Amino acid sequence: MSESISEAPAAEVAATGLPAGPGVVSSRRKRNDFLYYGLRNKKLIFGLSVELILVLVAIIGPIIAKYGPLQITPAQLQHPNGTYWLGTDDLGEDLFSQLTNGLRESYLVGALGAGCAALVGMALGFLAGWRGGWLDEVLQFITNIIVMIPSLVLLIVIGSYLSSKNILFEGVFIGLTTWPWVARAVRAQTFSLRTREYVDLARLSGKRPFSIVVKEIAPNMASYLFLVVILLFGSSMLIAASYDFLGLGPTNVASLGWTMSRAQGFGALGYHLWWWFIPPGAVLTLMVAALLIANVGLDEVFNPKLRES
Amino acid sequence: MRRYLTRKIITYVLAFFVGVTIDWGIPRLMPGDPIQGLVSRFNVGSSAAYSGLYASFAKAFGLDVPVWQQYLNFWHGVLTGNMGGSIYAPGATVTSLVFSAMPYTLALLVPAILLSYSLGNRLGAAAARRKYLDNTVLPLGYVLQAIPYVWLALVVAYLFGPVWHLFPTAYGYDQGLVPHFDWTFISSLLDHWFLPFLTVFMVSLGGWAIGMRNLVIYELENDSSRYMRALGASERVVRGYAYRNASLPQLSGLALQLAVVIGGNVVTEIVFNYPGLGNLIFHAISNQDFFLLQGIFIWIVIGVLIANFIIDLVFLWVDPRTRLSMQGASA
Amino acid sequence: MSVNVENLSVAYRARKGDVTAVDNVSFSLADGEIMGLAGESGSGKSTLGNALVYLDPRMKTTGGKVTVDGRDLPIADNNAMRHRRMTDVSLVPQYAMSALTPTRKIGRLINDLLKSHQVKDREEVYTELKRRLALIGLKEDVLSKYSFELSGGMRQRVTIIMSSLLNPSLLIADEVTSALDVSSQRAVGEMLIEFRDRGYIKSAIAITHDLSILAQIADSIAIMYAGRLAERAPTSVIVDNPLHPYTQALLNSLPEVGVRADQAMLTGIPGRPPSLVNPPAGCRFRDRCPFAFAKCTETPPFEEIKPGHMVACWKVSQENGETAGAGQGLPVKEQV
Numbered sequence: 001m002s003e004s005i006s007e008a009p010a011a012e013v014a015a016t017g018l019p020a021g022p023g024v025v026s027s028r029r030k031r032n033d034f035l036y037y038g039l040r041n042k043k044l045i046f047g048l049s050v051e052l053i054l055v056l057v058a059i060i061g062p063i064i065a066k067y068g069p070l071q072i073t074p075a076q077l078q079h080p081n082g083t084y085w086l087g088t089d090d091l092g093e094d095l096f097s098q099l100t101n102g103l104r105e106s107y108l109v110g111a112l113g114a115g116c117a118a119l120v121g122m123a124l125g126f127l128a129g130w131r132g133g134w135l136d137e138v139l140q141f142i143t144n145i146i147v148m149i150p151s152l153v154l155l156i157v158i159g160s161y162l163s164s165k166n167i168l169f170e171g172v173f174i175g176l177t178t179w180p181w182v183a184r185a186v187r188a189q190t191f192s193l194r195t196r197e198y199v200d201l202a203r204l205s206g207k208r209p210f211s212i213v214v215k216e217i218a219p220n221m222a223s224y225l226f227l228v229v230i231l232l233f234g235s236s237m238l239i240a241a242s243y244d245f246l247g248l249g250p251t252n253v254a255s256l257g258w259t260m261s262r263a264q265g266f267g268a269l270g271y272h273l274w275w276w277f278i279p280p281g282a283v284l285t286l287m288v289a290a291l292l293i294a295n296v297g298l299d300e301v302f303n304p305k306l307r308e309s
Numbered sequence: 310m311r312r313y314l315t316r317k318i319i320t321y322v323l324a325f326f327v328g329v330t331i332d333w334g335i336p337r338l339m340p341g342d343p344i345q346g347l348v349s350r351f352n353v354g355s356s357a358a359y360s361g362l363y364a365s366f367a368k369a370f371g372l373d374v375p376v377w378q379q380y381l382n383f384w385h386g387v388l389t390g391n392m393g394g395s396i397y398a399p400g401a402t403v404t405s406l407v408f409s410a411m412p413y414t415l416a417l418l419v420p421a422i423l424l425s426y427s428l429g430n431r432l433g434a435a436a437a438r439r440k441y442l443d444n445t446v447l448p449l450g451y452v453l454q455a456i457p458y459v460w461l462a463l464v465v466a467y468l469f470g471p472v473w474h475l476f477p478t479a480y481g482y483d484q485g486l487v488p489h490f491d492w493t494f495i496s497s498l499l500d501h502w503f504l505p506f507l508t509v510f511m512v513s514l515g516g517w518a519i520g521m522r523n524l525v526i527y528e529l530e531n532d533s534s535r536y537m538r539a540l541g542a543s544e545r546v547v548r549g550y551a552y553r554n555a556s557l558p559q560l561s562g563l564a565l566q567l568a569v570v571i572g573g574n575v576v577t578e579i580v581f582n583y584p585g586l587g588n589l590i591f592h593a594i595s596n597q598d599f600f601l602l603q604g605i606f607i608w609i610v611i612g613v614l615i616a617n618f619i620i621d622l623v624f625l626w627v628d629p630r631t632r633l634s635m636q637g638a639s640a
Numbered sequence: 641m642s643v644n645v646e647n648l649s650v651a652y653r654a655r656k657g658d659v660t661a662v663d664n665v666s667f668s669l670a671d672g673e674i675m676g677l678a679g680e681s682g683s684g685k686s687t688l689g690n691a692l693v694y695l696d697p698r699m700k701t702t703g704g705k706v707t708v709d710g711r712d713l714p715i716a717d718n719n720a721m722r723h724r725r726m727t728d729v730s731l732v733p734q735y736a737m738s739a740l741t742p743t744r745k746i747g748r749l750i751n752d753l754l755k756s757h758q759v760k761d762r763e764e765v766y767t768e769l770k771r772r773l774a775l776i777g778l779k780e781d782v783l784s785k786y787s788f789e790l791s792g793g794m795r796q797r798v799t800i801i802m803s804s805l806l807n808p809s810l811l812i813a814d815e816v817t818s819a820l821d822v823s824s825q826r827a828v829g830e831m832l833i834e835f836r837d838r839g840y841i842k843s844a845i846a847i848t849h850d851l852s853i854l855a856q857i858a859d860s861i862a863i864m865y866a867g868r869l870a871e872r873a874p875t876s877v878i879v880d881n882p883l884h885p886y887t888q889a890l891l892n893s894l895p896e897v898g899v900r901a902d903q904a905m906l907t908g909i910p911g912r913p914p915s916l917v918n919p920p921a922g923c924r925f926r927d928r929c930p931f932a933f934a935k936c937t938e939t940p941p942f943e944e945i946k947p948g949h950m951v952a953c954w955k956v957s958q959e960n961g962e963t964a965g966a967g968q969g970l971p972v973k974e975q976v
Contacts, residue, residue, distance in 0.1 A: 036655075145324040147565055148613050152572030153590070154331070157606050160594045161336050234455065235569075241457045242576045246594065260459060264580065269467045269478070277467075281460025288455035293448070536739035539694040540803065541725030542756045553743045629743060629786050 037301045044301060047294020054287055058107055061100025069098040069254035080275050087275050090266050095259070099279055102256035105167065106237045106284065109255075112171020113178065113236025118229050120175065121182025128183070129190025139187070143180035151177035152242055159248035166250050170243060174236045185228045189221040223302040230295045234288040241284055256280040313631050317621050321614045328610035332603050333383040337376075392604035403604035406589060411608070413481055414585035416502060418574055421509040426563060429517025434552050436518065437525035446518055453515025458573035462508045462580035469504055476504050481584040505581045509574055513566070520562055524555035557628050564620045567613055642843045643669035643810050648704030650684075650691045659916045660702065661687040663867040666942065667950075669810070669843040674836055676854030676875070677847045678890075679864035682913060686734065688864070689812040689847045691715055693731040709809050709842075726757060730808035730841075734815040736799040740787035747783030750802060757806070765805065772801055772840070776831055793824045800831060804841050811841040817853050829857040851890060855879055860948075863887050866913045866924040869942050873949040883945060883956045885929045923954065931955045 038044055066083075067073060073092035080087045086095035128139040154177055162169065243249050244257025251258065263269075263277035348363050367373050374382070386392050392403035436446035470478035482488070483497040528534060528551035537547050578587030586605055593601040625631050650662040661684045669675055679685045691699065692706060695715050706713040708728055714720045725731075733739050741749060750769065754762050770780050776797055787795060796816060804811055813832060817825040835841050846858060854861050855875060862872040863886065871884035882888045889909045896904070911928035914920050920927070922937040929936070935954040942952040945960045 141320060141323060144320050145327050148324055148568060148617055149328060149331075149610060150568040150571040150613065152575060153606060153609050156575070156590060156594065157332070157602060158335055160597075160602060161599075238455075238457050239572070242459050242572065245459045245576060246579070246591065248594070257457075257459065260463060264463060269463065270471055272471060274467065277460075277463050281457055281463065284460065285452065285456045288457075289452050292451045292455055296451075532733070532735040532738040533741035535694070536731075536733050536735075536799075537741070537753070539690075539725060539731040539733060540753055541722045541727070542753055543722070546752050546756050550741050550744065554741065557743070630788055633786070633789065 034301055038298075041297040041301055043293045044297030047290045047292075047297060050286065050290035051294065054103060054283070054290075055107065057100055058103035062097070062104060065094065065097040065100060067094040067097050069093060069101040070252075071097075077273070086279055087273070089259075089262060089276060093254075095276060095279070098254040098259050099256075099283060101254045102259055102280055103283060103287075105250075105253055105255040106240065106287065109167055109171045109174065109240040110233045110237040112168065113174035113240070114229050114233040116172050116175025117179040117182050117232050117236075118175075118225075121179040122186050122225070124179070125183035125186030126190050129187040130194065132191075136187070139183070143183055146177065147180045149177075152239055155239070155243055156246065156248065159243065159246075162248075165248065167253070170240060170249055171236070174239050174243075178232055178235065178239075181232060182225070182228055185224060186221065189224055193221065223298075227295055227299055227302075230291055230298070234291040237284065237288060241281075256284050310625065310632055313625065314621075317618065321618060324614060325610065329384065329387055329607065330380075332606050332610075333380060336599055336603075387607055392607070393600040395598055395601045403601050406601060407586065407604055407608050410584055410586045410589045413583060414574065414578070414587065417505055417509055417578070417583070417585060418570065421506055421513065421574075422563075422567075422570060425510045425513035426517050429514045430521045430556070430559060432514075433518040433521025433523075434525045434548075434555070436522045437529065437551075438548060443522070447522065450515040450519040450522070453512060454519065456512055456515075458508065458512055459576040459580060461512055462505070462577045465504050465508050466580060477501050478504060479582040501581075501583065505577050505583050508577045508580075509570065512573055513570055516566065517559070521555060521559055524559055525551050528552075528554045557624070560620065560624050560627065564617050567616055571609065571613065642671040642673070642709060644707045645692075646705045646707075648688070648691075648706060649702045650687055650695070650699055651702050652696075652699040654917060656917050658702075660919075661699070661867055661916065662691065663919075664703070665864075665869050666704075667862055667869065667872055669845070671842055672836060673859045674832065674844045674846060674857060676851075676858030676861040677845050677864060678849060678851055678854060678861060680849055680913065682866075682916075683864040684867040685847050685864045686814055689814050689845055690731065692810070692845075693725060693729050693812055694721070723757070726753065726803070726808065727806045728808055729810045729812070730803040730806075732800050732803045732811065732813045732816050734818070734847075736796045736816065737792055737819060739799055740795060742786060742788055745784055745786055746798060750783070750805070753802070759806070769801070769805060772805075775834070776801070776827075793820060793827070796820065796824070796828060797831065800828070800835070804835055807840055807842075809842040811835075811844040813844060813846045815848055816846070817848065817850065825853060826856075829853060833857055851894060863890070866919065867916055868924060869950070869952060870925065871949075871951045871953075872942075877949055883949070883951045884953050885931050885955070886925050889928075923952070 062069075070093055073088065073094070075084065075088050076090055076092040078084050078088040078092075084094050084096065086099060088094055089098075124139055128136040151174070155173055158173060159165070159170075240249065240255070241257040241260075244255040245261045247258075247261060249255055249258060257280075259280045260277050263273065266273075266276075268274075268276045348359065348366060364373075372379065390404050392407075395401050395403055395406055398406060432446055433450075436443040466478040469476045477483070477500055479501075481498065481501050482494060483501075486494050486497055488494060525548075529547065531554075533554075534547050534551055537550065538544075574585070575587030575590060577583070578585045579591045582588060586609065590602065590605055592598070593605065645668070646666050648662060648665045649660055651658045651660040653659075663684070665684075665688060667675070677685045677689060687699070690696070691701070692713070692715060695701065695718070697718075701716045706715055708724075711728075713724065713729065740746065744752075751762070754765060759765055769783075773780060773782060778794065778797060778801070782790065782794070782798060787798075790798065796819070800813070800816065811832075816832075817828050820828065832841075832844060832846065836844060846854065848854060851861075858875050860872065860874050861878045863870045863878070863884065865886050871878065871882065871887045873882075878887060879891070882891055886909075893907050893909065895906055909928055914924050914927065921939070923929070923932070923940050926932040926936040933955070935958075938954070940952045940954045940957065942950055943957065945951045945956055951957075
């Protein structure tokens, strides 16, 4: 009995994960679907808005700040007031300026770390998933090993030998210790997608492997990949904060971790100078939490089954 | 099962190999000359003295022999437990320093991991089935996951110390006491242990709760749960089965999360000046004590490998599929 | 009548509105009757079958009533249904391959199910269980195995045994042969008949898109299209003398054994079933029906054209001199 039913479930049915109904879903319908659900997903909206606000602060803050973050002034150890919104530290440096600068540094290192991990992870993960065989085995061993070694400790060991400390190194190194997460996800997706019918179909119709990758596999993997990279963005920021706290990060700019370590070194806890060490970490928590929540929202948008009715 | 174990052991041996090689290789691969950095700290006047000092340091580092021999010498040191003497605490061997610090670190890590894991799992499973609980547990879990260890350590130290005066915030025990097996000392130990423990515990808790919640939700919706409901099983039974099924991937996750927790432990110890391995790392960095750093790294790697292996054994015990080697669990 | 379904409608909420997957369906089963429920993907047959046992929480009944052995079956009330499941109505799911939990042995799983139903004499049930396992060629040690240790065919048979263990009055077998090879299909089909003959199950509904299997095992066949019943009659009648145009087209599109492609092309039914979000008025098959005429814009009633033969088609009604509305006359009940 030849059936003229397409495989892809109609969007309405997909929403409840019930058996396929009639109708074909064009890719445009799918994108519209994502948009529709995306704009209504509370978590995504909340996460994105918070991030947007913080990014704006990170960009505008250092520009409109009156004092540079490392600008030594005689106004030492001020409580938060009209001029210095978050007060000053023991060298009279404006803490609010340090905060906005730190935000910027965090976003930078997050992007570097996630970007580097994404590049390496995608390349290696895809290679392993596509080719399989011994290449895959070797890669699996490598990823298992790297995942086991605590990245912060490894970073400490590497970083302590570095004479020059700049943010590029920091970001790239963080990426080089976290790429296995991306590689695993990409490999798993490639494996499962490689055997799907439409890839076989493309193969049969004589398409070259590269165009199969681009046209069939990549779009389907994109959403999952996106989710993983967002997570790495957040974890890169957290690792960098610890790294900077230990004094291994660049010291010519003010980063959130650096501010906190200066505070602790001075004894700010004992002197109840909470506005020195609380805001940097609080803002970092906010950044990462918003990312995580937006991520969950995005997952719900991409996966109909997770949506609540 | 045999295939699973052999695969694991090979991975661990390789990992150890890689760890040792990294440990040895890094100082040599880094730009800049660590010895030069060391020597320059001594502010030597004449160039003759400088080159003499340089040569003696090179000898101490074992850099006066060809590279391959240096590598073998390093391995020899690792396998005999002789990682050299410390620069930061002259006279003490690296190994002795590591071993005197390790109990403190283990005292933090082991209870923190075990407690946060079991409590987090229960919370997550409970959140998976009650909506109102889910609405509090979920955001809380994400926030906890997002908190940088170092910041929570500072906040905890601040609140419980200068603000509420409940716990001490530095050192492993009261500096006025002499280590002794008596109640005063032990209670002092516990007193100083509590805050760093609390920090590591709280951050890890969020991650487990969320992970378990997601896994349980997934399991409650999957085919085997649907079938049991279709056959009239009570929801309690279905939940029990879902929890069991979800525990397996969660356990795999534990092995993966170890690396993160250890990193967090390191900074927490530093904030509290708690005399564990993390604090030792800090001293090593500050004093450019490369020997000590190398030694600590090796021991952390060993520790992680052992922990992973233990988890693998537990997994073998809990997962019938791996035990009967039907599908080799993904290594 | 062992099973009686009256004007049952089941719907779920989708983005654009409610989708009625099962629309005003009525039929009855006699004791010992195996009814085949056939239709293409999306016809609502799976929804109908599953709703009789476990109504997915995302779905709701919008009308109708079900009785089994004279007692009301409250399919919309999950708590009340729990005790009826496995005992009065039972399901062999479409996903039998993954229906058995991987972390418990089969025997333990059955034990937990029995405990859930507070079965008093478990020993007796176990003796019967072992007897039935032997009957279908499974060894007793299956009970101490995990599901992943069993082959696909074994899993399918184990689920049938499990689902019918407490001798339900109605067994819903959802696509139980779809994932199997032909000889396994035959074995499972024969198993259903055997179970019915021995009284392990009273009546059964076999859901499938494969008419040829139904021809072998079903006493009667019901054809569903786009959420509604199109035709229902004893198997021989459906096979030899189908009246509804859709049934005819379905049978015509079955490949004939021995006929090769150069002798006759496979025919299909051009077009697609209508979307159920906004279904067209009247007969839903009319866009693809070669016999459609003006009256088809009205919904044809599902009426008894000949004794035991129900059809929902204006052309058939006209040819047989039936008037609209005859044969049913049952008011739609309030939603339970």
